[in-house]
Amino acid sequence: MLQAHYFDGRSTRLREVSLSIDGTDLIVVGEALDIRLPFADVKVDERLGRAPRRLRFNDGTFCEVRDLHALDALLSSVGHHDRWVDRLQRHVQFVLFSCLACVLLAAAGYRWMLPWAAAKAAQHLPPAMVRELSVHTLNLLDGAILKPTKIAAERQLALSTKFQALRLPEGGNPNSSLLFRLSPQLGANAFTLPDGDIILLDDLITLLGDDEQILAVLAHELAHVRGRDGLQLLLRSSAVGAFWTFYVGDISALLAAAPAAVVQAKYSQDLEQQADDYAAALLRYNGMSPALLAEALKKLAQSKPGSAKSGYLSSHPSTDERMRHLRILAAH
Amino acid sequence: MENAAQSASPQPVPHPLQPLRFNGNGAEYFGIWIVNLLLTIVTLGIYSAWAKVRRLQYFYRHTELAGSSFDFHGSPIRILIGRLIALAMLLAYNVSVRLQSRMILVVVLALAVVMPWLLRNSFRFRLYNTSWRGTRFHFRGSVGGSYRVFLLNGFLALITLYVMAPFMHQRLKQYQHENSWLGRTQCSFHARAGQFYAIYLLLFVAMVGFFILISVTGIGHAFTAVAQMQKQGGHVDTSLVFRTFLILYGTLILIGLVVGPIFHALVTNLIWSNTRIGEHRIECRMSPPALIWITVSNFILVIFTLGLFIPWAAVRLAKFQLESVRLLPASDLQEFEAAEPENIGAVGEEAATVFDFDISL
Numbered sequence: 001m002l003q004a005h006y007f008d009g010r011s012t013r014l015r016e017v018s019l020s021i022d023g024t025d026l027i028v029v030g031e032a033l034d035i036r037l038p039f040a041d042v043k044v045d046e047r048l049g050r051a052p053r054r055l056r057f058n059d060g061t062f063c064e065v066r067d068l069h070a071l072d073a074l075l076s077s078v079g080h081h082d083r084w085v086d087r088l089q090r091h092v093q094f095v096l097f098s099c100l101a102c103v104l105l106a107a108a109g110y111r112w113m114l115p116w117a118a119a120k121a122a123q124h125l126p127p128a129m130v131r132e133l134s135v136h137t138l139n140l141l142d143g144a145i146l147k148p149t150k151i152a153a154e155r156q157l158a159l160s161t162k163f164q165a166l167r168l169p170e171g172g173n174p175n176s177s178l179l180f181r182l183s184p185q186l187g188a189n190a191f192t193l194p195d196g197d198i199i200l201l202d203d204l205i206t207l208l209g210d211d212e213q214i215l216a217v218l219a220h221e222l223a224h225v226r227g228r229d230g231l232q233l234l235l236r237s238s239a240v241g242a243f244w245t246f247y248v249g250d251i252s253a254l255l256a257a258a259p260a261a262v263v264q265a266k267y268s269q270d271l272e273q274q275a276d277d278y279a280a281a282l283l284r285y286n287g288m289s290p291a292l293l294a295e296a297l298k299k300l301a302q303s304k305p306g307s308a309k310s311g312y313l314s315s316h317p318s319t320d321e322r323m324r325h326l327r328i329l330a331a332h
Numbered sequence: 333m334e335n336a337a338q339s340a341s342p343q344p345v346p347h348p349l350q351p352l353r354f355n356g357n358g359a360e361y362f363g364i365w366i367v368n369l370l371l372t373i374v375t376l377g378i379y380s381a382w383a384k385v386r387r388l389q390y391f392y393r394h395t396e397l398a399g400s401s402f403d404f405h406g407s408p409i410r411i412l413i414g415r416l417i418a419l420a421m422l423l424a425y426n427v428s429v430r431l432q433s434r435m436i437l438v439v440v441l442a443l444a445v446v447m448p449w450l451l452r453n454s455f456r457f458r459l460y461n462t463s464w465r466g467t468r469f470h471f472r473g474s475v476g477g478s479y480r481v482f483l484l485n486g487f488l489a490l491i492t493l494y495v496m497a498p499f500m501h502q503r504l505k506q507y508q509h510e511n512s513w514l515g516r517t518q519c520s521f522h523a524r525a526g527q528f529y530a531i532y533l534l535l536f537v538a539m540v541g542f543f544i545l546i547s548v549t550g551i552g553h554a555f556t557a558v559a560q561m562q563k564q565g566g567h568v569d570t571s572l573v574f575r576t577f578l579i580l581y582g583t584l585i586l587i588g589l590v591v592g593p594i595f596h597a598l599v600t601n602l603i604w605s606n607t608r609i610g611e612h613r614i615e616c617r618m619s620p621p622a623l624i625w626i627t628v629s630n631f632i633l634v635i636f637t638l639g640l641f642i643p644w645a646a647v648r649l650a651k652f653q654l655e656s657v658r659l660l661p662a663s664d665l666q667e668f669e670a671a672e673p674e675n676i677g678a679v680g681e682e683a684a685t686v687f688d689f690d691i692s693l
Contacts, residue, residue, distance in 0.1 A: 005400060007466035011515070012668040014400065014465060048386065049360040051393035052401050062466060064400060088367050095363045098370040099640070105373045 002070045006030055009060035019055070019063060021077050026055070028063065039078045046086045110240075118235040122228040127195075130231065134195040138179070141199075149180035149202055156180050159200075162211060163218055169278075169285045176225055178218075188300060190217055194234060196225040207303055208296050216292035219282040223275035276322055280329040291330035294323045350665070351658040354651040356394040358644030364390060365643040381412035391646075395654055397464060398665050405468075406461040421446075444483065452478035459512060467670045473511035481507045498528035501599075509607050515668045523606035531598045538591050546583060589631060593623040604657060611662035618656040626652050 006017040006028060017030030026042055028035040043056040053071060056062040065071045088094045149156070160178045167173060176196040183189070188203040198221050200214075208214050224230055280290035301319045368383035385408045392402040425443065428436040452473055459469040485500040502525040509521040597620040604616035630645035659665075 007400075009466045010670045011666070012400075012465040012467050013666045048364065048390045048393055049357060050355060051390065054403070060466075085367070085371070089364045092363075095366055098366040101370050102366065102373060105370075109373075 002065065002067060002074050004028075004055075004063040004065045006033060006063050007061065009062065017063060019065070019074065021074060024078060026078075039080070044075065044080060046083055047090070114236050114239060115232070118232040118239065121235050122231040125231065130195045133234075134193040134197060137193060138197075138199075142181075145185050146181040146183050146199070149182050151180050151202055151205055155205075159205070159211060159214065162215060166215065166219070166222075166282065166286055168222070169281050170226075174222055174225075176222070188303065190221055192221050192224050192230045194228075194231040196228075198222075198225070208299055210292075210295075212288055213292050213296040213299070215288070216279060216283055216290075217296050219279035220275050220293060222282065223278035224271075226278065227271075227274075229271060229275075272322065273325065276326060277329070280326060289330050290326050294326035294330065297323050297326070347661040347664060349658050350398045350661055352654045353396040354391075354394055354647075354654040355396065356391065356647045356650060358647045361390060361647050362640075362643040378412065381408040381415060384408070384411055391650055392462065395650075397659060398661075400465045403463045404461055405463060406457065410457075448478040448482040449475060451482060455508060455511075464514070465668075467515040467668050470513040470515075470671055471508075471511055472513060473507055477507050477511070498532040499525045501532075502528045505603050509603075513671065514609050515670045517610040517668050519610075520608045521603075521606060522608070523602050527602055527606075528599075531595065531602060534598070535591065535595050538594070539587070542583070542587060542591070585631075589628050590624055593627045594620045597623045600653070601656075609659075610668075612665070613660040613662075614657065615660060616657045618653065622652065 002019040004017050004019050006015040007013070015031045015033060017028050017033055020027045020029075021039070022036070024039055025036050026039045028037075037057065041058055045054045045056070047053060047068070050068065052064045052066045053068065054062045054064050156178075163178055164173055176192075176198050179193075179197055179199045180202070181199055182202040186201055186203075188207045189201045190198060190204055192198050198218060200218070204217065205214060208217070276293065279293050283290050283292060297319050301323075364386060368379070368386055371379040372383050385404065385406055388404040388406065392404040395402045421443065424439050428439040452471075452475060455471040455473065459471040462469045481500075481504050485496070485503050489496045489500045502523060505523065506521045509519050512519040597618040601616045601618050604614050607614050626648055630641070630648060633641040634645055
């Protein structure tokens, strides 16, 4: 005998009933009630913690049962099995496994799936959209941390001309424009906008001095342009932002992300290595030595560490390694 | 308890107060939460609709009134479809905002036109799929009413620089609650706009107090110092910048954890204590200090457990909020009759969850 509350589905009238099993039939007996029906026609709610469970009948009536242990006994006597999710939710080992699995999957998604999706998306984003994104980003940067350049117009023109005259190993000339800016906060730095235009900061020009070394750094940036690396990074940070927005519900935090992501672009070691390789190939193709980039990196590393001047390196990891690699390339 | 008031005497007999009870348990809910989270990740989010139904069922079924629990009947498939539509809208909104293009106007306009309809559908879906003792709730608000409440009043609030916001809030709750039914019994709403203004005024004073506090304690000075340094183009003292940001975020978090809960408690008390289901009155007495304590401690614990505390936090908050509500019945609660079945989609509800427009409970 199992005590339950019976409801007719048409009103809130509560009737005390008792449930029992006779063979494969369920018997419901109570105030003006005497029902007998095959248990196969009864839908049993899944277990959710210690919430009352309902036995639902086809005509919309149901019984609400609070004594879960007695119900378990009744259910097992007719061979009813809980659903698999139901059992997993109560299985301590599986719950612990889920904790671990969630963390690992989240990490794996961040490490592999996100870059893969960003790379795909970066290649297929409409050019008009990329262009607009770049204009928007540059406008925001110009208002905040970028100032008009102090480099003389002739020097700018000379650098731009040399840059545009570079021949790319895959054919053609750079499709990017050079944008000259001054930034006390970012120091000696160069970075790429989503559409491929390269922002070259005054401190980098004055620090390196030598045009060929500047071109070597630009060759490295051209590798990022070619792979649309900046756009990929931006998409990735947007996806992470969108994820948090979904859970935390703050859209405004996302809006600030784009300019920050462009300036602080921290590419992976692999990506940097590939970019160095491309730069070396490009330099060689144009009759220059890959050692130029190594020289440029050395100068950047020697400028007082921790000061704003080392900005370019702080966003590009493990300089020693890269210089060694470039010198090997130059020696060949 | 449920049979305590079965007297058939013609004289009105006082019926016992019926507090809402919530019997959920954090550890129990943790198992359900994490397993469903894993299934959601493994199915690339598709299972989230089933997880949501299970979550709502967990909370509804552990909520008890007069010895009977509530139930949620929403179908996961409907919720999944709703989620997809909501996601598309969120994407359109985000892309247009990020690009700051002319498209943003079109998108925002389109959202403004669709939103009231979606919100109305979301109320319908939520209420229709909620039941107590086998009798479903219903929302019968008209589409026109929804446009008046959201678009017209929203526009009024905007052009009056939100002076009309409390009025809009009152009208919204009126629209929601007066169109709610338990079976064939209609709810009524009795809070006046003036009462909303009183709470908003208090909130306003609290915010002004906060800002005065900020300027008095010299935080404003730190800001100008940083701005000054940047203007001169020299090096910025990073520790000063760090401190400034710490104070800025600290202030924002403090507002969210203190002013927010006070406002929420006061408004929720006002709304529910002025809602009746037929002849049955509701009383809501949520204590603001207690809500602050729960919000703050939940916030800290969720952060320090990297989110693992979320199930306990949700259960604690639900228990506190639900158990501050009680029903003052005018009868033995046996007489509510069910209405005809209806067919309602989940699109509105999902879109509304994503855009987070629900201002209260």
